[in-house]
Amino acid sequence: MEVLVWIGALVSLVGVAGLGWCVVLALRARNSGEPEEEVRKSLQKVVIYNMVALGISALGLMLVVMGIFVS
Incomplete structure (x- = not known):
């Protein structure tokens, strides 16, 4: 499952x-x-x-771990 x-x-x-x-958004807001x-x-x-991006990143890491375990 290398594709995963x-x-x-x-x-x-x-x-x-x-x-x-x-x-970048936070820095722009603070310096506005x-x-x-x-x-x-x-x-x-x-x-x-930020929470959405963190969740997406965590989901991707879960997919990587699943792919490693399945292989």
């Missing part, structure tokens, strides 16, 4: 890229110069995106 390992690795990379995107309340709202949205 590669698919899992690709999904994990998508999740890691999403985590990097969350870092907006009022603190607006920054908090922006960062709350980033937290949701």
Whole structure:
């Protein structure tokens, strides 16, 4: 099941890229110069995106482990 390992690795990379995107969004929100309340709202949205990206990355790692066990 080598294909499962590669698919899992690709999904994990998508999740890691999403985590990097969350870092960029958070830095933009903090450096935007907006009022603190607006920054908090922006960062709350980033937290949701961060959790989704983390879940996608974890799912990919699970696929990799399953592929290794099946092989």
